[in-house]
Amino acid sequence: MSNNFSAQLINWRRTLHTWPELSNQEQATTARIRGWLENAGIRILDYPIQTGVIAEIGHGESLIALRADIDALPIHEQTRLPFASQHAGVMHACGHDVHTSVILGAAMQLKAREDRLPGRVRLFFQPGEENCTGAKQFIKAGALEGVQAIFGMHNEPGLPVGTFATRGGAFYANADRFIINIHGKGAHAAHPEQGIDTIVLTSQVIQALQALTSRSFNTLDSLVLSVTRIDAGKTWNVLPEKVMFGGTLRTHDVKVREQVQQRVNHLVKSLVEASGGSADVSWTAGPPVLINDKNWARVASEVAKVAGYEVRTADLHLGGEDFAIYLQNVPGAFVSIGSDSEFGLHHEGFNPDETLLAPAAEYFSRLAEQALTLLNEKTLEINPA
Ligand SMILES: [Zn+2]
Ligand SMILES: [Zn+2]
Incomplete structure (x- = not known):
């Protein structure tokens, strides 16, 4: 991974961080993400959605999705960072700017090897996670059609950078x-x-x-x-x-x-x-219990190990997460990636460690490729959701 790649992801993340938008009002965020994807020659798919972006990389039958959430919270930021929120009373205090930048990074890597990709990767930049409207909206718009497996992440302030955790079965509450x-x-x-x-x-x-x-x-x-x-x-x-x-x-x-x-x-x-x-x-x-497919959770952990993460079995999480709604329709896995912030999620001082970005992007590009390979081999036993 080059320093340039890491710097690019930090730059995107800081831009998103400086201009946060509340759930379902993510117009400028949507325009930025769209612009960055278009600049990279990534095709944007046309779905009836108000905010958010759906894009796709690759060709072929097999299709998996990577999902990032893009909305911020009604919190007044107190970090005093040079790139702190310029929207008074609105803050990326859940790290959705981090998730977006990670999936953008994964997209760039997948685009670079698009010709060799063993299928298609659909990218979800989803609005309205915090108010539990975004996943429903994307599903209603048809974004999940044809998707055989879906993956997403949440940064975990209590875990050190370089640590990865997930679990099969029930995870978020x-x-x-x-x-x-x-x-x-x-x-x-x-x-x-x-x-x-x-x-x-x-x-x-x-x-x-x-x-x-x-x-x-x-x-x-x-x-x-x-x-x-x-x-x-x-x-x-x-x-x-x-x-x-x-x-x-x-x-x-x-x-x-x-x-x-x-x-x-x-x-x-x-x-x-x-x-x-x-x-x-x-x-x-609110969001239903999030249930990871056991096999995809195992695959997600195996890929993390190969990518150099310290891999743990996650404890049950008492937070809610609207990714759970995708998993009611399509199997997949949601994972935690350490972000090592002194202050937790939804806190005005939340400040994740940005060194997580490039490795996490690399991880998701590998996971996407591995998932497509397994789907093509038809060797994975998939439990229907
Ligand atoms: Zn949140
Ligand atoms: Zn969140």
Whole structure:
């Protein structure tokens, strides 16, 4: 790998980093990516999408896809880097600029040996990952048609550069959101007996939810329920009529997910009704559990080993990732690549180590080629998603 290649990827990444755009508003990002691909003579495919780019390299029957996400977050950057965000309140704090630059780099390498490629590699530069709309949009537009396997990455701030991790089966979590409304009866703070105290009820419900998830489910079920917001009351001497609170539930198993949701609904209602109040619980589904194909995860790890990575078996991840939706339609593997940042994902100080870029790009170009070779040989046992 030449220094030029590495410098080019850093340059692209910094440009993307300086001009981040929120989910589904990635117009300038889309134009940049398109321009860089077109400059390299890579063919852009025409799909009905608002933002994002779909391109393709190679010829032949076999077809795999490499996916990068391109959107940023509503976070005000505090890194003080010379290439820090110039869009106030918007930041590439999840490293999607890194993922985009890695897949661009892989594209350049694949383009350089396009004549020898044993098939086609479709490139997804996907918008709207953070709000879980992008993968659905791409699938609806037809981007997955003909794709036999799909691969993607997330940088992992907790892993050193040069480290690679993935796992077969469940990997990233199912991430649901919930909102709970508790209705009671407002009263003077000095006379709670005249009302139904929603504040005390809410604190009981929150405690009971923590006990439910830790006492009524197997520790090995891997679930976490966090209450992240409470909206209630306006002043010091009035007991509010209503409390709204909410948070997230993360699981790795659809059955566990369903059981927890049922138990939460039941517990909230019965506890609140026993005190004379009423409650409603609403759930919004985020990304589903991400399930890697076992064979493709093994291939992804083998290629990483050959490429010089220290390869680990990843732990279950409690984050959500909309790549999971592709994997419900096509087999493939999602992988973690160490980015060694002091501050984690979605943090205003997130600062991944850019030396990961060139090796990761090289890795994905090798993986793409190896996947096509295996598809042509028809030796890999593929488990349909
Ligand atoms: Zn994120
Ligand atoms: Zn992300």
